[in-house]
Every structure is written in structure tokens, then in C-alpha cells.
Amino acid sequence: MSTLTLGKALNTGLRKAMEDDPKVVLMGEDIGKLGGVFRITDGLQKDFGEARVVDTPLAEAGIVGTAVGLAMRGYKPVVEIQFDGFVFPAYNQIVTQVAKIHARSRGKLPMPITIRIPFGGGIGAVEHHSESPEAYFAHTTGLKVVAVSNPADAYWMLQQAIAHPDPVVFFEPKRRYWDKAEVDLDAAPPPLFSSRVVRAGDDVTLLAYGPMVKTALQAAEAAEAEGRSLEVVDLRTLSPLDLAPVEESVRRTGRCVVVHEAQTTLGLGAEIAARVSESCFHSLEAPVLRVGGYDVTYPPSKLEEEYLPDLDRVLEAVDRSMGF
Amino acid sequence: MTAVREMVDPVPGAAAPHLPAQPDLVQLLTPEGERVEHPEYSLDVTDEELRSLYRDLALVRRWDVEATALQRQGELGIWASLQGQEAAQIGAGRALGEADMAFPTYREHGVAWTRGVDPLDVISLFRGNDLGGWDPVATRFNLYTVVIGAQCLHATGYAMGIQRDTADAAAIAFLGDGATSQGEVNEAFIWAATFDAPVVFFCQNNQYAISVPIERQSKVPLFQRAAGFGFPGVRVDGNDVLAVLAVTRAALARAREGSGPTFIEAFTYRMGAHTTSDDPTRYRLADELEEWKLRDPIARLKAHLSRSGKADAEFFAGVDAEGDELAARIRKGTLEMPDPAGTEMFDHVYAEQTEEIAAQRAAFLAYQEGFEK
Numbered sequence A: 001m002s003t004l005t006l007g008k009a010l011n012t013g014l015r016k017a018m019e020d021d022p023k024v025v026l027m028g029e030d031i032g033k034l035g036g037v038f039r040i041t042d043g044l045q046k047d048f049g050e051a052r053v054v055d056t057p058l059a060e061a062g063i064v065g066t067a068v069g070l071a072m073r074g075y076k077p078v079v080e081i082q083f084d085g086f087v088f089p090a091y092n093q094i095v096t097q098v099a100k101i102h103a104r105s106r107g108k109l110p111m112p113i114t115i116r117i118p119f120g121g122g123i124g125a126v127e128h129h130s131e132s133p134e135a136y137f138a139h140t141t142g143l144k145v146v147a148v149s150n151p152a153d154a155y156w157m158l159q160q161a162i163a164h165p166d167p168v169v170f171f172e173p174k175r176r177y178w179d180k181a182e183v184d185l186d187a188a189p190p191p192l193f194s195s196r197v198v199r200a201g202d203d204v205t206l207l208a209y210g211p212m213v214k215t216a217l218q219a220a221e222a223a224e225a226e227g228r229s230l231e232v233v234d235l236r237t238l239s240p241l242d243l244a245p246v247e248e249s250v251r252r253t254g255r256c257v258v259v260h261e262a263q264t265t266l267g268l269g270a271e272i273a274a275r276v277s278e279s280c281f282h283s284l285e286a287p288v289l290r291v292g293g294y295d296v297t298y299p300p301s302k303l304e305e306e307y308l309p310d311l312d313r314v315l316e317a318v319d320r321s322m323g324f
Numbered sequence B: 001m002t003a004v005r006e007m008v009d010p011v012p013g014a015a016a017p018h019l020p021a022q023p024d025l026v027q028l029l030t031p032e033g034e035r036v037e038h039p040e041y042s043l044d045v046t047d048e049e050l051r052s053l054y055r056d057l058a059l060v061r062r063w064d065v066e067a068t069a070l071q072r073q074g075e076l077g078i079w080a081s082l083q084g085q086e087a088a089q090i091g092a093g094r095a096l097g098e099a100d101m102a103f104p105t106y107r108e109h110g111v112a113w114t115r116g117v118d119p120l121d122v123i124s125l126f127r128g129n130d131l132g133g134w135d136p137v138a139t140r141f142n143l144y145t146v147v148i149g150a151q152c153l154h155a156t157g158y159a160m161g162i163q164r165d166t167a168d169a170a171a172i173a174f175l176g177d178g179a180t181s182q183g184e185v186n187e188a189f190i191w192a193a194t195f196d197a198p199v200v201f202f203c204q205n206n207q208y209a210i211s212v213p214i215e216r217q218s219k220v221p222l223f224q225r226a227a228g229f230g231f232p233g234v235r236v237d238g239n240d241v242l243a244v245l246a247v248t249r250a251a252l253a254r255a256r257e258g259s260g261p262t263f264i265e266a267f268t269y270r271m272g273a274h275t276t277s278d279d280p281t282r283y284r285l286a287d288e289l290e291e292w293k294l295r296d297p298i299a300r301l302k303a304h305l306s307r308s309g310k311a312d313a314e315f316f317a318g319v320d321a322e323g324d325e326l327a328a329r330i331r332k333g334t335l336e337m338p339d340p341a342g343t344e345m346f347d348h349v350y351a352e353q354t355e356e357i358a359a360q361r362a363a364f365l366a367y368q369e370g371f372e373k
């Protein structure tokens, strides 16, 4: 057991992946000497050299486009996008190339690329540094998408994503980088594309991923004080979705609330609500409710507390669900 | 990797006499403050103008220092310092005509100053109160663009508009050395060249893109790239406000008369951290900074002004006092800046408000009021 911050767990996971497989190559802006703006790659260039930890020119299309070529040559590129808002110059490469090459080559050209993206708000940043673009990627056939919420998952899921033969967009909750937890570096991890119940309860099922898992757990804690028992599921995988644990839970509770930071309209919550409504229709006591960001341009940081779903907004949705 | 290091251009200036001179570097004022001539770029400036250039340089630095202090004290979320780049920005900004339109990055506080933007309207962005407080139409100073390079295409498109209007104006895009690697920036060069757009690309090569040195972005001096796109490239001493003014004026005149774009590489140095979130000790040596301190853009003009008798101690004391007043105004204005109303975020998403957002705004208000009760 080691006590690690989420950021350090990612760093440790990257180091392990590089030790395990010499084909793993890291690329990104400022990831070498600086160790990344969040220090996730700290010390790796020193230990693995400049050929395996590459400070790239300032060009995201270049980072992902060359990762495609490296993958074709048998490498396993792990690229860092500095902030969520800066993935879009690479969006063309991700959507038209990374996502399609396996299908187009009928499997002759697998794309074992990991695209790490620190995402979400709550750090008081200027614009383009607080976005939650996961739905764009989850909507894209050919990509797999995961979001981690805690140090143990960060450590294990990153290694699993890197080892995985398909491209994985790997979302890291930047405001939780400094959160600490015990990580068992030897325990066998659950499968990468699986959801997990992280708190048991009977009254309402709360679904969250990434930074919102902590918020959901806090809400469950607060609800308990009021005599309400919330079950919290950490989705972990956004594409493919693993809804079996969710459905099992909703069949017991009859109520479901999905929480994410991303804008509510056409977010992951919409898909999940549709599926849970279909599969659990006869068990539902209330419609599946969504708590998300407003459908507005991400606001300046003085307003982000009001924009981001918080404990109160989650509990308010729980109240509404219970009120049906 | 040593081979890459060797192609780095030597830095100009007296502190590095061991380094060969840069024949391509346009300079009108040496680091010692000596006025020199250049065969292509001459500049007629009155003593009055020289003093007002000094005043601009000194005041934007004072603003910058105050903003950095405010950030350290928790009053700003972040600050991107322009220290070391004052001459590049004031020189370029002062070259602009009223009808010209500027497209800044996030560091062009000096250019903002020359466009009459209130420092507090820039501060409000870094404080997290808004996404840029000034009016980009009235000031002809676009909002800051954080996404690297995107503004180069906007400037080019704006210039294409100027062309269609047959207006006597030009656009100027500011960009960093790192930005030159972006695909969009290279697309802007191609568009500007093929359409002879009246646009100037003003690149401040401050030697770094956060931690990444210029050699990682380019194998050739940046100004030489322009030739491949089919327009002139000029390297100017970015710490020499007079040379920057002359070169930028010439490029803007060329653009306005229909001769197309120019790429200006202002060779300079970022004296501070990338932003207040950055720790440059992790990636660059203190020696380098010390060398560049000797090429300080403000000290150089001050030396020239005092040695030539164009300004006296009283003048400098006056500018200092004005700087202190400015700093005090910035501090007071920052501390007194009201927080934005939560409803603000719903109000400007579209020109025509949608029912969906209007409903969310109403729900937001009702929700907020629920807490007040």
C-alpha cells in the first residue's frame, strides 16, 4: 500500500507502463524537462530519455497525427493534451483518423493510442482550461473513453488503457489531482471498461464519473444525515458504457440521478437516462434526472461555483426524484 | 541534441561580445542606448515622442509588476507577465493607426495600453470576473485569444474584409514563437500570401513556449520562414522600441498599400515565468536571464534619453510618480471590482436568446433565491 495523490498515481502508472513495455512513448507539450504543467510526467524524461518522453512542438494535430504513424510502426503512444480546451486542433486527427483506421484496415492497423486529457473546472482558471468535452469523444465510434475519479483507478486504469489495443481517450479530473488515497500497487484491478458501486444505498442511485464522484459521495454523506440512503456508482467507463451495475442498482432503488460537469443537453446523462429508462422502465418510481452544467459558455472563474454541479444541486435533484 | 543547440541564434547585445553579430537584426538603439542607423529602416522621432515611448514602456511595466503582486496576494487567478517584451509591444502598438485592428494573444498588455484599453478591463479577465472586459470593436483591440494561434486566421479574414472595403487600414496578428508550429498559423500565412491580405504577423520570439525552447519549434530563424510562404520576413531587435516601431510602421504601410503581408520576428526574451503558475527554474538557467537583463528595453531608452539630454531627472521622476499612481489605481480598482452576477453567464450566449437558456436562467434564479430565504 502506498498513499498517493491522483497525480502521483498517474505518474507512477506511466512509469510502470514504460518499464513494462519498451514500445510505450510519451508525447506532449512541456512534458519533458518541466514534467508537464501538472507534473504528471515528472522525472520520466530524466529516467527514460528524450526518445521515449518527447517534448513536442506546440501543435496538437501534430501530436496526435504523429502518434497515428508511431502506432502503425508498432509503438504505443501516450499523448498528453495540456488542457481540455486545447484538444480541438487535434480533433480532426482523433475523429477522422484515430477512430476509423482499425475499421478501414479491417483490423490490420490497430491504434493503441492513449490520449490523456485533464478535464473539468473548479481550479479558478481562465477560459479553455475548465471544459468537459467527453461527450464529443464518446459520441465518436471507434474511440473508447474513460474517466478516473481516484488515485487507485488512476494508477491502474492508465496502465490498462495503455495496454489496450484500441484508442482510449483518458480523462483526468484536474481538480482532484491533489487528492490523496491509499493505492494497492499489487492488487489485481477490476476490468478497465467496468462501472463500480462505490457506496451502497437503497433510496436513490447516483451516477457520476471523474471529478463528480467525490461530489456524489459527499452528497450521499449529507443525505445520510437526513436519513436518506444514496447508492453511488462511479461509471469509470463512458464508452463503452457498463450499465449492468447501474441497472442492478436502479431496479432496487427505483430512482436514478446522473451527475456530470459537462453541459446537460446531449451530455452523457442523456444517453444514460435513455438506456436506464428502457431497461428499468418497470422499476422506475421517477424519471431519470440529470444534474449538469448549464448550456452556456463556460463562465469566468468567479462564477464557476454557480455553474458547476455541487452537493446542493445533487441533493436538490435527489429531492425531486424522491418527490415523484 | 547538441547539433540542435548550435543552430540557435546568438542573442544580440553588448553583454555577449563573444557572440557574433546578427547581420539580419534590425536595430536602431543599441543596448547601451546608442542611436544607430539602419539602411532600410529609418525613423524620425521627436524628443517628445521618445519621451512618450519611454513613458509607455515604464507604465506598462509598472502595471505588470502590480498585477503580479495582486496575483501573489490572491486577488488574481493568474497573470501572464510581459516583462522583457515591453518594447516589442509598445513599438508595435504605437505603429498602429486608429483604423487598424489588432489581434492579441493573452500577453499583449502593452499593445492593449496603446489602444487605450483600461488596465482594469484586462485585470478583470485574469481575476476571473469576465472573459475580457474591453470593447473589441471600439478599441480595435480584439479580445485575448488563449487558444494558441487561432487569432492569426481571424486577423487574415479581417484583413480580407478591409480589402473588400478598400479601406485604408491593416490588421495585425500577435503570436508567440511556439505558435508558429500550429497548423492554423501556417494556414493563415498561406491565406494571407495568396490573397495579398493587408495583415502583419507580429511574432514575439521570447525564446520559449512555456518550457519548450525555440529550437524545438524551428530549425531555421523564424523570420526566414516567411520567404517560403511568399512574403517578406524581418527580424527586429524586440528590445529596441525604435526599431520595432520603424519595422512595424513599414510593414503596416506595405499592407495598407496593397502589397500583402509581412512577418515580423521581434527577437526578445520573456524575463519572467510563463505565467504566475509556472516555475522557470525547472527548465532554464539563471545565466541566461542575467544576460538578457543587460538588454533591458526600458533601461536602454532611458540611457539614450539621459545621455543625449533629451530627458532629465525630473522627467524620470515624473514618470515614476505616474507609475505609482497607476499602480495604486489598479490595486484599488481590483480590490473594489464587484463580482459578476450569476445570471451574466446566461445573457450573452446567443444574439437571439433561446427558450431553453431563458428557462435555465429562470430556474437558476429561483434556485439561488431558495438559498436566500
Ligand SMILES: Cc1ncc(C[n+]2csc(CCOP(=O)(O)OP(=O)(O)O)c2C)c(N)n1
Residues within 6 Å of the ligand: A029, A058, A060, A082, A086, A089, B105, B107, B146, B147, B148, B175, B176, B177, B178, B179, B180, B206, B208, B209, B210, B270, B274
Ligand atoms: C492550442 C493550445 N495548446 C496549448 C496551449 C497551452 N499553452 C498556453 S501558452 C503556451 C505556450 C505558448 O508559447 P508561445 O507561442 O511562444 O507564446 P508565449 O507564451 O511565449 O508568449 C501553451 C502551450 C494553448 N493555450 N493552446
Ligand SMILES: [Mg+2]
Residues within 6 Å of the ligand: B176, B177, B178, B204, B205, B206, B207, B208, B209, B210
Ligand atoms: Mg514564446
